[in-house]
Amino acid sequence: MKYLAIETATECCSVALFHDGEIISESELAPLRHNEIVLSMCERVLAKGETGLSQLDGIAFGCGPGAFTGVRLAASITQGIALAQDLPVVPVSSLAALAQAAHCRHGVSQVLACIDARMQEVYVALYQLDEERIMRLQGEEQVIAPARVDVDVGEDCMGCGSGWKPYAEILLKRCGKSIAFDADALPQAEFVAVLAQPRFERGETVSPTEALPVYVRHDVAQKPKSRTV
């Protein structure tokens, strides 16, 4: 099985090719430049994997939460490629990608993934490793003030993501334990690819036009007061 994975929800722009169990990936810190480089990155991983676009069996993407324009970029690229090649799509949470990376790199089985959502809030979710070695969401993804995060974590839980940079102290307090954390971790396509595998195998896919962002934050516009005098 062969599929592409794209993740552009944060300042890290990354793509990966899942090639019959092997993952070829590229990743670059490129704030505000994802749009310029991401398709060339796709072309390079496909070339490295000696895979043509017509040989792909699907496409996975990090659907957020994260920067709105970033998650829409991954969704629109996914739609474009999937429509052209008539491919099934697997949307993968960008928070889950963080959690899966922590398991793969540090061997942890519980992760409090947390991305800075600006406006004094964080995107946050708790993940637990399942028997397939896949990080599973516990509860739901939230956008919330760090001081209102309400989780019950184990001693071996690990914190991951940019939300741990400005709010580590508050988050540790909310956890009630002194857990390890990696504030520099960013969601990457490599782990979007890992998470997508069982879903492709089980046929848990969506159609090209259903490749849509998951924003989590919905209060994005205020209705004006009429200026009628």
Place this chain on the structure above:
Amino acid sequence: MRVLGIETSCDETAVAVICERQGLLAHHLFSQSALHSEYGGVVPELASRDHIRKLGPLIQTVMRTAQLSLSEDIDAIAYTSGPGLMGALMVGAGLGRSLAFALGKPAVAVHHMEAHLLAPLLEDAAPECPYVALLVSGGHTLLVEVRSVARYTVLGESIDDAVGEAFDKVALMLGLGYPGGPQIQRLAKQGDPGRFEFPRPMVKRAGLDFSFSGLKTHVLNTLKGLGKPGPQDRADVARAFEDAVVDTLRIKSARAIEHTGSKTLVVAGGVGANRKLRQQLMQQLGEQGVKVIFPAPEFCTDNAAMVAQLGLLRLQSGSREPLSIRVQSRWALEEV
């Protein structure tokens, strides 16, 4: 050769397919104006969120209507890459560029205003170059001399609010909905033309630039001066505002025709649908032997047929977009 065109620069999601030999094969549009109406104007983030939901299905609808297959029948993808709202542009450019990449076909990034300027060429009775175009919409107020494809001279533009924006803001002051143009036109019909005399901004000054910000403030002050304006007061204000805008556009258009010696004026953009503007331009310029052309309403406002058409023209002249998704919120027409 068939080109798929995509337009997402503001609050319309539009897709079209054009054929080199057969012309426009299909075009569809989804307008977000209802979504933005309760906010009194376009909310960029909401616009972007809607584009990503609507664009894919719209592409499928257009392909079904034209009875074409993306992989077999489309030779290039054209999309608006500016000027416009960054997030909104990014959806169309991102999907369009990736579609071309995965189809192994060329992509062409087009300038939104240039597409508007050449929209009249979509019609059977297309104007001949050179002509002067008055582009009046929620995002733009421009007078441009079109000497030929890709040879434009901006004669004048708004130094502050776009004329459509002024309509929207005044509509909000009058307690009307969005978009403001049609609602002000309706209300103005009941207004007394002699009650208020609003300024015609910048008409006494030489040159062809516009300004609508001061006129807008003048409306606000007039309403404040009325205390609690009743229905007739509002209608009178709407009338005075519409008259001032129409007069200003007419005076400047006539001046642009005189300046260039052109015999044709093309009026494009949503404000071009205003009846009084149409009448006055036809009347004054018609008397001077100038042909005044209003493209069909569907090609006047934002649409993808004009994007596909310009894409085709650009493709024929050898233009190709690199493997990069490029968008520009600001992009001078003379830089194309």
